[in-house]
Amino acid sequence: xxxxxxxxxxxxxxxxxxxxxxxxxxxxxxxxxxxxxxxxxxxxxxxxxxxxxxxxxxxxxxxxxxxxxxxxxxxxxxxxxxxxxxxxxxxxxxxxxxxxxxxxxxxxxxxxxxxxxxxxxxxxxxxxxxxxxxxxxxxxxxxxxxxxxxxxxxxxxxxxxxxxxxxxxxxxxxxxxxxxxxxxxxxxxxxxxxxxxxxxxxxxxxxxxxxxxxxxxxxxxxxxxxxxxxxxxxxxxxxxxxxxxxxxxxxxxxxxxxxxxxxxxxxxxxxxxxxxxxxxxxxxxxxxxxxxxxxxxxxxxxxxxxxxxxxxxxxxxxxxxxxxxxxxxxxxxxxxxxxxxxxxxxxxxxxxxxxxxxxxxxxxxxxxxxxxxxxxxxxxxxxxxxxxxxxxxxxxxxxxxxxxxx
Numbered sequence: 001x002x003x004x005x006x007x008x009x010x011x012x013x014x015x016x017x018x019x020x021x022x023x024x025x026x027x028x029x030x031x032x033x034x035x036x037x038x039x040x041x042x043x044x045x046x047x048x049x050x051x052x053x054x055x056x057x058x059x060x061x062x063x064x065x066x067x068x069x070x071x072x073x074x075x076x077x078x079x080x081x082x083x084x085x086x087x088x089x090x091x092x093x094x095x096x097x098x099x100x101x102x103x104x105x106x107x108x109x110x111x112x113x114x115x116x117x118x119x120x121x122x123x124x125x126x127x128x129x130x131x132x133x134x135x136x137x138x139x140x141x142x143x144x145x146x147x148x149x150x151x152x153x154x155x156x157x158x159x160x161x162x163x164x165x166x167x168x169x170x171x172x173x174x175x176x177x178x179x180x181x182x183x184x185x186x187x188x189x190x191x192x193x194x195x196x197x198x199x200x201x202x203x204x205x206x207x208x209x210x211x212x213x214x215x216x217x218x219x220x221x222x223x224x225x226x227x228x229x230x231x232x233x234x235x236x237x238x239x240x241x242x243x244x245x246x247x248x249x250x251x252x253x254x255x256x257x258x259x260x261x262x263x264x265x266x267x268x269x270x271x272x273x274x275x276x277x278x279x280x281x282x283x284x285x286x287x288x289x290x291x292x293x294x295x296x297x298x299x300x301x302x303x304x305x306x307x308x309x310x311x312x313x314x315x316x317x318x319x320x321x322x323x324x325x326x327x328x329x330x331x332x333x334x335x336x337x338x339x340x341x342x343x344x345x346x347x348x349x350x351x352x353x354x355x356x357x358x359x360x361x362x363x364x365x366x367x368x369x370x371x372x373x374x375x376x377x378x379x380x381x382x383x384x385x386x387x388x389x390x391x392x393x394x395x396x397x398x399x400x401x402x403x404x405x406x
Contacts, residue, residue: 008038063101063128065164069157071096071105076150085146086112089121104128117141132156132277132294139284149284156280163269163361170371177379181386188390189218196394210393253302257331261374265367270304271336272360279353289315303331320344335359 002022023029030040071092078088086109093105104125111121119138122129133153140149197215207215221228242248257263277298281291289312296308311324322341325332339356343349367374 008033008040011037011039063098063104065157065161067096067098067101068128068133069154069161071101072150072157073154076147076154079150080147085118089118101128118146130298132281132298135286135290135294136281136284139286143285152280152284156276159276159357159361160273163272163364166365166368167265167269170368173371174375174379177383181383185386186221189214190221193218194222208393208396210389211397214390214393250302257301257303261371261378265364266301267331267333268360268364268367270299270301270331271333272357272364273299274304275336275353275360276357279350279357282350282353288321292321301331303328307331 002025021029021032023032033040074092074095075088078091079085083091089105089109089112093102093109096102096105107124108118108121111124112118117138119134119141122137123134136149136153137146140146143149193214197211197218243252257266274295277295278291281294282288286294292308292312292315296305296312299305299308307325307328310327311321314324315321320341322337322344325340326334326337336356339352340349343352346352
């Protein structure tokens with residue numbers, strides 16, 4: 001007889017429960033539970049032997065941050081309600097609509113059922129549950145405060161999701177404008193410009209360098225359409241491949257840090273993430289050195305990782321973290337080492353870092369709200385410059401044509 005994993009609501013009290021039960025089919029299970037005073041909200045048949053077969057490549061599947069955030073929050077609620085970890089994971093696997101994530105959770109359920117800890121099961125999927133996540137879960141397991149740790153993790157993920165959503169939302173407008181500019185430029189060069197330049201060629205007008213340059217590009221694009229497309233897309237792929245190398249990554253990290261507006265956002269976002277994650281780890285009971293090691297792996301910018309590498313080395317020699325951070329004023333604002341120093345002196349590092357994270361998160365929020373008003377003038381200047389160059393290149397020969405007519 002098949003076995004089902006289910007979640008159901010008590011008709012009398014409204015309380016949600018979960019469990020496993022054998023039944024002939026889904027209808028029979030729903031009927032049995034209804035007779036016991038429960039209304040089924042979700043159910044899934046459990047396979048015999050291994051619940052799910054996970055391929056090697058599935059371990060490298062990425063899951064949206066929002067999905068992980070929901071999982072962590074619901075797991076915390078279920079564990080605090082008295083459900084076992086394995087049953088909570090199974091219930092959440094039934095509820096998720098993401099098939100890849102469902103397979104992962106079912107495999108984690110198998111691991112826990114086989115006697116492994118939750119952190120060990122999650123650790124099989126580093127692309128989904130990073131070292132920060134698994135380390136905090138491990139600390140919760142050995143300290144007996146898994147519920148509290150999951151709440152901290154859920155808050156951390158929610159803050160990170162909110163931060164990234166604001167930054168991505170702010171970049172939509174300039175991205176659309178840039179794509180539109182490229183599209184219009186291609187249209188002008190391949191369709192409109194040849195009609196105009198044909199007149200210049202017929203009249204043997206002496207053309208300025210700017211006009212000859214535009215005509216050369218236009219003729220090349222029209223005569224070698226496939227080659228032009230290959231060069232365009234090849235350049236994009238080449239840049240991405242270069243960015244994936246160590247040298248390329250450091251170059252782009254350096255480049256974006258020094259861009260106006262963008263560099264300021266990167267600094268504030270990384271400062272907020274550093275403070276939030278470090279605070280969460282300290283609150284969870286992770287040691288200072290282990291916390292910094294984990295934080296280093298969660299920050300993508302190589303210059304921040306170098307700074308934390310230096311901090312880990314110096315702290316082992318007895319140097320305060322605030323002094324090490326103060327050596328990097330280009331990537332850590334002056335406020336960061338000052339606040340850390342206050343925490344070191346008062347013994348409230350975790351609390352002051354949390355306040356610091358909230359401060360920079362609010363700063364990023366304000367910047368992203370005003371992003372369009374900041375970027376719009378810059379884009380208008382770029383568009384105006386492009387239009388002006390094109391206008392001068394086209395109008396100058398036209399004056400020559402008019403002179404010849406006279």
